[in-house]
Amino acid sequence: MADSSYLLGTHTEELERLGFQHQLWLPSAQEAWQRAGITAGARVLDVGAGPGFAAIELARAVGPTGRVLGLELNETYVAAGQAMARSEPLPQLELRQHNLLRDPWPVERFDLAWCRWVAMFLSDLDPLLNGLEQCVRSGGQLLLHEYVHWDTFGLHPCGQAIARFGQACQRSFREAGGDPDVNRRLPSLLAARGWRIEELRPLPVAGNGHAMAGQWMQRFVEVYGVRLQELGLWSSRDTAEAQREIAAAAADPGSFWVGPTVLELRARRN
Numbered sequence: 001m002a003d004s005s006y007l008l009g010t011h012t013e014e015l016e017r018l019g020f021q022h023q024l025w026l027p028s029a030q031e032a033w034q035r036a037g038i039t040a041g042a043r044v045l046d047v048g049a050g051p052g053f054a055a056i057e058l059a060r061a062v063g064p065t066g067r068v069l070g071l072e073l074n075e076t077y078v079a080a081g082q083a084m085a086r087s088e089p090l091p092q093l094e095l096r097q098h099n100l101l102r103d104p105w106p107v108e109r110f111d112l113a114w115c116r117w118v119a120m121f122l123s124d125l126d127p128l129l130n131g132l133e134q135c136v137r138s139g140g141q142l143l144l145h146e147y148v149h150w151d152t153f154g155l156h157p158c159g160q161a162i163a164r165f166g167q168a169c170q171r172s173f174r175e176a177g178g179d180p181d182v183n184r185r186l187p188s189l190l191a192a193r194g195w196r197i198e199e200l201r202p203l204p205v206a207g208n209g210h211a212m213a214g215q216w217m218q219r220f221v222e223v224y225g226v227r228l229q230e231l232g233l234w235s236s237r238d239t240a241e242a243q244r245e246i247a248a249a250a251a252d253p254g255s256f257w258v259g260p261t262v263l264e265l266r267a268r269r270n
């Protein structure tokens, strides 16, 4: 991946898609933050913050006596997040352009590091694991929402093209050096470095085409299908077939989408 480019892109549609995705997943994130005990005054590092949707929520949660630092590869996202954050006073929030794989990690210590849908894109997990060791204080926590089982992605009962789309997505992530099911490996890698695994919680998602979950997946097929075509992993014929399946699903009140399964992982640093 080029220095500031991100496989899924940073165009307006992807920015909007990330915003919608954040709204869908916000209750799960907030429940996880609550389980981790994030309160006013906490110091939180958001690793791979995107346009800062979660970082802004976290900044509200920790209040002016806390601190949230969001590290993000892409300058467009950093600028978009900074612009969004300007609409309310959030002096506790900083969004910083940073390549997790190459740049020196901050010298600051944090109570908690939050990382959602980022490790799956990294071609090397060592810089992430080293950086987390450096930045999370002793006794502090790491909270990850990363996928553990991408094969659950599908449209049922008749989504054959959608099933192929899921496989093409996984292939694109792998070919770019990432691992769609990275959370199969992270607990073991963290335990080997002395982190105590305190929570492993699968977060399944399903819904029909009218539900937020279904709309999220439908939108992903539309937006990422374009990128998959550029990568030669999907065709206009596939797109047409997927559209027919989506239209047929809309006419079947029993049809439903299932998302790739996220695993919540919470670990504590010795």
Ligand SMILES: C[S@@+](CC[C@H](N)C(=O)[O-])C[C@H]1O[C@@H](n2cnc3c(N)ncnc32)[C@H](O)[C@@H]1O
Pocket (backbone or CB within 6 Å): 005, 006, 018, 022, 047, 048, 049, 050, 051, 053, 054, 071, 072, 073, 074, 077, 098, 099, 100, 101, 115, 116, 117, 118, 121, 122
């Ligand atoms: C799917 S988005 C998730 C964004 C955010 N964590 C969220 O939950 O909305 C993945 C993010 O990881 C960022 N990313 C990927 N590789 C990175 C790297 N090497 N350094 C920093 N950020 C990276 C991308 O730029 C993108 O913003």
